[in-house]
Amino acid sequence: MAEREFKVIEIKQSVFADNNRAADELRASLKGQRTFLLNVMSSPGSGKTTTLEQTIARLKDEYRIGVMEADIDSDVDAHRIARAGVKAIQLHTGGMCHLDAGMTRQGLEELGTEDVDLAILENVGNLVCPAEFDTGAVKNVAILSVPEGHDKPLKYPLMFEVCQALIINKIDVLPYFDFDMDKVREFALMRNPSIKLFPISAKTGEGVDAWCGWLREQVDAWIK
Amino acid sequence: MAEREFKVIEIKQSVFADNNRAADELRASLKGQRTFLLNVMSSPGSGKTTTLEQTIARLKDEYRIGVMEADIDSDVDAHRIARAGVKAIQLHTGGMCHLDAGMTRQGLEELGTEDVDLAILENVGNLVCPAEFDTGAVKNVAILSVPEGHDKPLKYPLMFEVCQALIINKIDVLPYFDFDMDKVREFALMRNPSIKLFPISAKTGEGVDAWCGWLREQVDAWIK
Numbered sequence: 035m036a037e038r039e040f041k042v043i044e045i046k047q048s049v050f051a052d053n054n055r056a057a058d059e060l061r062a063s064l065k066g067q068r069t070f071l072l073n074v075m076s077s078p079g080s081g082k083t084t085t086l087e088q089t090i091a092r093l094k095d096e097y098r099i100g101v102m103e104a105d106i107d108s109d110v111d112a113h114r115i116a117r118a119g120v121k122a123i124q125l126h127t128g129g130m131c132h133l134d135a136g137m138t139r140q141g142l143e144e145l146g147t148e149d150v151d152l153a154i155l156e157n158v159g160n161l162v163c164p165a166e167f168d169t170g171a172v173k174n175v176a177i178l179s180v181p182e183g184h185d186k187p188l189k190y191p192l193m194f195e196v197c198q199a200l201i202i203n204k205i206d207v208l209p210y211f212d213f214d215m216d217k218v219r220e221f222a223l224m225r226n227p228s229i230k231l232f233p234i235s236a237k238t239g240e241g242v243d244a245w246c247g248w249l250r251e252q253v254d255a256w257i258k
Numbered sequence: 259m260a261e262r263e264f265k266v267i268e269i270k271q272s273v274f275a276d277n278n279r280a281a282d283e284l285r286a287s288l289k290g291q292r293t294f295l296l297n298v299m300s301s302p303g304s305g306k307t308t309t310l311e312q313t314i315a316r317l318k319d320e321y322r323i324g325v326m327e328a329d330i331d332s333d334v335d336a337h338r339i340a341r342a343g344v345k346a347i348q349l350h351t352g353g354m355c356h357l358d359a360g361m362t363r364q365g366l367e368e369l370g371t372e373d374v375d376l377a378i379l380e381n382v383g384n385l386v387c388p389a390e391f392d393t394g395a396v397k398n399v400a401i402l403s404v405p406e407g408h409d410k411p412l413k414y415p416l417m418f419e420v421c422q423a424l425i426i427n428k429i430d431v432l433p434y435f436d437f438d439m440d441k442v443r444e445f446a447l448m449r450n451p452s453i454k455l456f457p458i459s460a461k462t463g464e465g466v467d468a469w470c471g472w473l474r475e476q477v478d479a480w481i482k
Contacts, residue, residue, distance in 0.1 A: 077301045078385045078414060079406025106386065108412040129416065131355065131386040159413065160386050161302045162330065162355040181405035181428065182303025188332040189383065190302060192353065204405065207434050 038116040042109055042124040043144045045137045053167055057135035060142075060170030068257040069147045071138075071155065072249065073171035075193060078159030080179035081203040083111045084236035085245075086154060090118045092246045093152065097253060100150035102141040104133055104158050111156065121145065132163035135170040152253050161186065165193040173252050179204040180213045187221035194225035198252075199232060201245060206235040262340040266333055266348040267368045269361045277391055281359035284366075284394030292481040293371045295362075295379065296473065297395035299417065301410075302383030304403035305427040307335045308460035309469075310378060314342045316470045317376065321477060324374040326365040328357055328382050335380065345369065356387035359394040376477050385410065389417040397476050403428040404437045411445035418449035422476075423456060425469060430459040 064071055076082050083103070090099055100121040103111040112124035125141045127133065133141070138155060147153055155171060157164040176197040178186055181204060187194045194200065200222050202215070215233065222229055230248060234241035288295055300306050307327070314323055324345040327335040336348035349365045351357065357365070362379060371377055379395060381388040400421040402410055405428060411418045418424065424446050426439070439457065446453055454472060458465035 077303060077383070077406075078410055079301060079403075105413050107415050108409070110409055110412060129390070131384075158386065159301070160355075160384055162382065162384050163387065166353070179303075179405065181403065181431070182301075185332070185334055186302055188334060189329050191331050207405070207431065210431050210434055 037113065038119065038122065040112045040116045040122045040124060041144060042112070042126060043141065044126045044128060045140045053134045053136070057168035057170040060135050060139050061172060064147070064170070064172065065256070067147060069150050069153055070253045070256045071153045071171045073155045073157060073169045073174045074177065075157045075164045075174065075197070076159060076177035077161045077182060080177045080182060081236045082156050082159070082177055083114050085177060085201060085203060085234070086115060086156060087118050088236050088239055088242045089246055089249065090115070090120055092242065093250065094120055096250070097151040098149055099152045099154065100145045100147065101154045101156065102145055103156050104141070106158065121150065127158060131158055131160050132167050133157055133169055134167040138169040151257055161190045161193050165196050172256055173198045175199040175201060177201045177203050178218070180207055180211050184214045184218035184221065187218065187225050191225050194222050194229065197226070197229060199230045199248060202231060202233040203236050205233045205240065206238050261337065262343065262346065264336045264340045264346045264348060265368060266336070266350060267365065268350045268352060269364045277358045277360070280363070281392035281394040284359050284363050285396060288371070288394070288396065289480070291371060293374050293377055294477045294480045295377045295395045297379045297381060297393045297398045298401065299381045299388045299398065299421070300383060300401035301385045301406060304401045304406060305460045306380050306383070306401055307338050309401060309425060309427060309458070310339060310380060311342050312460050312463055312466045313470055313473065314339070314344055316466065317474065318344055320474070321375040322373055323376045323378065324369045324371065325378045325380065326369055327380050330382065345374065351382060355382055355384050356391050357381055357393055358391040362393040375481055385414045385417050389420050396480055397422045399423040399425060401425045401427050402442070404431055404435050408438045408442035408445065411442065411449050415449050418446050418453065421450070421453060423454045423472060426455060426457040427460055429457045429464065430462050
């Protein structure tokens, strides 16, 4: 498929002192225009973009999708998403380690949401700071990959508390790592008893349908 | 080997407005007492603690080693280092995503450096924020693991600019990932032409001798 064109946006530090209020206002305006916003967070290299490619392939005939790729530098990821055939923009954070609601709003205005049912923010790769700022997203998902280890919910509690779903990615390499799926489930549920777990391989596609089923339910409940 | 006892310290946000100056002062006092401080940074789950276990096993008969394990929560890592038979403390950052020089000084005071030749700070797992703060360390090393991908120097430039050495960990799983060692070398050198690369497997021990050789040279140049 031909790569779509995309813009690279240098976003500015947010001017809102009250991020929670700015996030609530953004969610209300998204509700009004029937756009669902998903915030995707993880460590660097856990497979956010590959997971989005798989998700887009399964959902792009049902929803009009737009993706914001946030990175400190480079436009590697926006190229990949643009090749997946949906609307994409690259956000450069100017060294900042997270996005807040004001920065997310800047991104959405550049993306244009009037023709988007499902907007996706791929946050900066970081398991700490992005969890501290409500972006205005309707739902948050974290991706933890098998090579990172099952102890991460013990060390980075807030990320697992603020997410409604947790994707365990790279299950195709489970035989090569000391990763205990029962323990990661126990530790994640200890942080957040209602979190939904989706073990997947974004490389092979295994498990991605279950994740997309959950996401479809969330989007439909918001836009219909 | 029996696990040594260790303390858990809740470190406070630093009061120094001028972190660079506090870092220079800390380095000067470390020089005076002949203690080398190594700052180890990486994403969550790239193998900092396992790399330190391998490093300690090779160097603990030559140097008196003390390790500070920084995490937002948990004391999993300090247990592991204490089992390796060297002095260890766990630093809790109270949600903070990095350590600065003032926080590092608090940690060193709790660790006690009068009987330490080689002090090691295992920074919070984060490829963004820790790179922004000089901790007062003599040398910085970043660890990038194969599953994270070779594009990370493009996306997180500062981390690769501030480090003198880059460990590429988990080379034992190279066959299972699309990781290009030539490209990571090219991208890292683009950010920092003098950075030294050490491909290792902290799991099998492959390549660790070369890394320890480099570290030995740095420590000897500082303390002798």
